[in-house]
Amino acid sequence: MITEQQKDEQLWKIAKARVAFRWSLASYLIVNAMLIGIWFFTTGVDSYFWPVWTMMGWGVGIAFQYFHAFHGNQINSVEHEYQKLKNNQFK
Numbered sequence: 001m002i003t004e005q006q007k008d009e010q011l012w013k014i015a016k017a018r019v020a021f022r023w024s025l026a027s028y029l030i031v032n033a034m035l036i037g038i039w040f041f042t043t044g045v046d047s048y049f050w051p052v053w054t055m056m057g058w059g060v061g062i063a064f065q066y067f068h069a070f071h072g073n074q075i076n077s078v079e080h081e082y083q084k085l086k087n088n089q090f091k
Helices: 004-043 051-070 078-089
Strands: none
16 A cells, blocks of 8 residues: 555655646747747748647647646556456445
8 A cells, every 4th residue: 555655755746747747838839839920920821831840749749748747647556556446346
């Protein structure tokens, strides 16, 4: 079984990962908005939309970071899996 201190450390890691994700998302939105502005004001709407490559590449990284911060702790949690098995055993 996991002790209270281990649970607190785990919660601290989750909190840090979620805050880091929010900062990364803010950076992603700001930088890509600037790139879209550069594209728009230098080449116009009728030109090739090159910021899509940055948005897609960086977006994949943001998606993985989101998954890790908000869902990753449940996948690798032995305690969570134990509770699932224990609950299903008596049904």
